[in-house]
Amino acid sequence: MAAPPTLPGEDELAGLLQALAVRYYPGAAIRFRVEWSRRMSRSAGLCYYRRKVIRLSWRYHAVFPAEIENTLRHELIHAAGILGHGPRFVAEARRLGCDVHAHPLPGRPWRYVYACPACDQQVRTRRRVDYSCGKCSRRWDARYRLVLKADLRSAGGELP
Numbered sequence: 001m002a003a004p005p006t007l008p009g010e011d012e013l014a015g016l017l018q019a020l021a022v023r024y025y026p027g028a029a030i031r032f033r034v035e036w037s038r039r040m041s042r043s044a045g046l047c048y049y050r051r052k053v054i055r056l057s058w059r060y061h062a063v064f065p066a067e068i069e070n071t072l073r074h075e076l077i078h079a080a081g082i083l084g085h086g087p088r089f090v091a092e093a094r095r096l097g098c099d100v101h102a103h104p105l106p107g108r109p110w111r112y113v114y115a116c117p118a119c120d121q122q123v124r125t126r127r128r129v130d131y132s133c134g135k136c137s138r139r140w141d142a143r144y145r146l147v148l149k150a151d152l153r154s155a156g157g158e159l160p
């Protein structure tokens, strides 16, 4: 998948990873491809050890572009055969100067806007829900069942 123009391309990432591999794991002949993932949003990067592929989250690095090298250093440790984030990983992270855990991504944008048919109170959600208005009734009440007013994604309001 092609990288957006504001972030380095996959060849550049592979070159950066290679330079780091030679520096920190000389003689280990670590050869991994580096790919952008547009879907990944739960982690900054993932190392597919058997497939010799490192995937970086485009969403994450679009928010934190300065973290690309940090993420590559982290995934390089996995590529060197240290899986998981136990004491060995933590020691290597210290040696390579990278973080063990990535920053949390800012919350996903809301997708749906619902409104109460009685009081017009608006509720924003990330997924489809079937709620009744909490302001009008503390219990489920069909009279105050929320009505879908907008789907922000279909309106172009959210990144995939």
Ligand SMILES: [Zn+2]
Binding pocket: 074, 078, 084, 085
């Ligand atoms: Zn990791």
Ligand SMILES: [Zn+2]
Binding pocket: 116, 117, 118, 119, 120, 121, 133, 134, 135, 136, 137, 144
């Ligand atoms: Zn209401």
